Amino acid sequence: MRNLEEKTISTQSIFKGRVISLQVDEVELPNGNTSNREIVKHPGAVAVVAITPEDRIILVRQFRKPLEKTIYEIPAGKRESGEDPQVCAERELEEETGYRAEKWDHLVSFYTSPGFADEYLHLYQADELSKGQVNLDEDEFVELVEWTLPECLQAISRGDICDAKTVAAILFWQNQQHQS
Template sequence: MRNFEEKTIASETIFSGKVVHLQVDEVRLPDGRTAKREIVKHPGAVAVLAITEEKKLVLVRQYRKPLEKTILEIPAGKLEAGEEPSACAARELEEETGYRAKGLSHVVSFYTSPGFADELLHIYQADGLAKGQGNPDQDEFVELVECTLEECMEHIQNGDIMDAKTVAAVYLWQNQVLSGR
């Protein structure tokens, strides 16, 4: 197997924000040449696959400024420093939707955009949902939406669901349904 590792020669942080940091690394390529890499550093995030007793997926409708549009997403949020992903999943589910889960189980973790970012996203499945009162962050405006699997598939087709975590969650749910889980 060939070695594709790129060795960092120099690294410069050019922006530090509330959510992300941007750094530019100079790297030595496997063939000895050098190149620049722009890297978004992110603390990681969680998302929750929450299905009600009525077999509906819990979603939030939210405006996303980078997209300049409103989309449907599963509840999700950024990990705080030192926070366990399962605790973040429970917190985000309740804050955004009002639902509490009796249990959360890890389903999958994946890098969202490994070509330029180190964000690792963890998807949890919520079990034993109990409805409560949501409490979104002060700068977060969300609307609770619950959809059947068929409705979710339609939302994917018409572009209302377009983010990777929600598309992945819907297909995970579809796989569970098809396999009888």
């Protein structure tokens, strides 16, 4: 196999925000030529497949400015520096939905958009739920819904569920249902 790695020649910081930063790296390509890579740096995130005792998944409905529309997603959030992913998942589930879980399972971790970002997302399943306290950020507005697996699959088909983490989570859930 040939070497496909790109060597970084220089990095220029373009923007540093609350959630992301943007940099442009000049790289040497495997063939010796150079090119620029625009890279979004992200501290990482978690997402939670929270299943009720009635076998429904808890989703949040919220407006997403980059899409200019309201979509349905599983609860998720950004990790704080050095924060354990499961601790973050527990915090985000309660903050966004008011639920706590007694049982936690790590499903998978993956890069969300490796073509331009380094965000690494940890996906958990939460079961044995009990009601806690909703504690949304001051700039966060969500509505909760609970859907069955068929309702979720229909929402994916309609485009109401259209983000990668939620689609992946529902497909994991569907796969578990078929294995049971």
